[in-house]
Amino acid sequence: MSVERWSPALGAEVHGLDAGALIASGDADALAEVGDWLYDALIENQVLFIRDQNLEPAQHVVFAKLFGDLAPRHHSYNTHQANPDVAVLDWQPGDRPDATEWHSDMTFREKPPFASVLQAQIIPPVGGDTLWASMYSVHDSLDPGFLKDLEGMVICHDPGQFRNGAYANGGNQGITDMLVEAGSAVWPIVSHHPVTGRPYINVSESNSRWIMGTGAAESQRIVNYILHAINRPDHQVRLRWQPGTIAIWDNRASQHYAVADYPDHRRVMHRVAVDTDRRFEATCSH
Ligand SMILES: O=C(O)CCC(=O)C(=O)O
Numbered sequence: 508m509s510v511e512r513w514s515p516a517l518g519a520e521v522h523g524l525d526a527g528a529l530i531a532s533g534d535a536d537a538l539a540e541v542g543d544w545l546y547d548a549l550i551e552n553q554v555l556f557i558r559d560q561n562l563e564p565a566q567h568v569v570f571a572k573l574f575g576d577l578a579p580r581h582h583s584y585n586t587h588q589a590n591p592d593v594a595v596l597d598w599q600p601g602d603r604p605d606a607t608e609w610h611s612d613m614t615f616r617e618k619p620p621f622a623s624v625l626q627a628q629i630i631p632p633v634g635g636d637t638l639w640a641s642m643y644s645v646h647d648s649l650d651p652g653f654l655k656d657l658e659g660m661v662i663c664h665d666p667g668q669f670r671n672g673a674y675a676n677g678g679n680q681g682i683t684d685m686l687v688e689a690g691s692a693v694w695p696i697v698s699h700h701p702v703t704g705r706p707y708i709n710v711s712e713s714n715s716r717w718i719m720g721t722g723a724a725e726s727q728r729i730v731n732y733i734l735h736a737i738n739r740p741d742h743q744v745r746l747r748w749q750p751g752t753i754a755i756w757d758n759r760a761s762q763h764y765a766v767a768d769y770p771d772h773r774r775v776m777h778r779v780a781v782d783t784d785r786r787f788e789a790t791c792s793h
Pocket of ligand 1: 636
């Protein structure tokens with residue numbers, strides 16, 4: 508296997524892997540070895556792309572478990588009828604996809620998932636790309652004086668536009684119930700990746716609502732300044748999907764944005780979220 512870096516900021520394509528064949532072979536040692544190799548590549552590149560995988564739901568789950576234990580069920584997405592660990596993101600013509608904002612997954616939880624493994628099922632003839640941004644790169648681009656101002660600041664993340672679905676399904680009570688179930692969590696704006704130790708900016712368009720101890724205007728101004736940086740292509744990589752393409756991302760210092768430029772088409776993705784970074788947790792317990 509080899510990796511081909513796609514952008515200086517982050518992202519690499521993995522060549523020479525047929526995950527379905529490997530899983531079908533039942534060779535547990537070979538699978539574990541591939542898991543270790545992919546993990547190192549993921550830490551290095553933040554997001555990996557693998558073409559032509561076409562994993563069945565059960566294989567998708569086995570593949571995702573190479574990285575750690577699976578995350579609890581998502582509070583909003585439907586799950587696959589053949590396997591409840593696979594979330595199905597099915598956007599029909601005319602729908603308003605909800606991932607068209609920069610975000611890391613579920614940062615409103617006290618323990619957001621470590622990684623996600625997303626596989627394209629149905630892709631529009633053109634469009635429906637996904638972008639990732641390196642929040643290390645965003646951090647390193649900020650003015651040292653501004654970074655000093657950010658030191659010690661913490662920001663509250665909440666479920667953002669998941670309110671839309673909750674309201675559509677249950678009105679005011681629907682939003683209240685969803686907010687209670689999903690929760691909210693406060694993070695340092697300058698966080699540190701637990702494995703690499705590198706600083707990154709932990710502020711997202713979708714979920715970062717309020718810098719604690721400030722007022723609305725001050726909080727929003729600082730958040731807007733950071734969002735402007737995330738929007739710069741210098742920090743990004745863009746994937747044009749094909750059915751069967753897999754993307755694996757380290758959710759801790761990257762964000763992603765699914766472009767909703769396919770109003771007349773259907774787009775279906777299967778996603779398995781990985782809760783714990785097993786290799787990192789093992790180093791902590793020693
Ligand atoms: O559909 C996509 O490309 C990305 C979906 C997404 O944002 C997610 O799985 O968290």
